[in-house]
Amino acid sequence: MSEIRLSDRVMTNLQPVSISLLLTNESEYDTAESVLLFMEDPVSKIVRPVRELLDFKRVALDKGESKRVEFSVSTDSLSAVNNQGEKQLEAGVIRFYINDLTEKIGEVEVVK
Known part of the structure; x- marks a missing residue:
């Protein structure tokens, strides 16, 4: 994975964020790769998992082939169900991770 990009650093109800990356098959064989997008809300008042799976894509790649993979994240997908x-949707920072849950790829500020 390389060339990881976030379309914006601020997200509103009217402005979703696009996350894209370049996926390359560096092996000698055709393959299919799974790309997993996780989010983390470090200051949520609602009890949530530490990291949540937001979306995933399975990408078929011929040997040596590269493809751009894109995710669109809206505020609706970041909402959580409260006790009622x-x-x-809570305002604040949301962190994003791809596949490796230890390396943050970016973050956005959610504004209501």
């Missing part, structure tokens, strides 16, 4: 059973 209502979907709620």
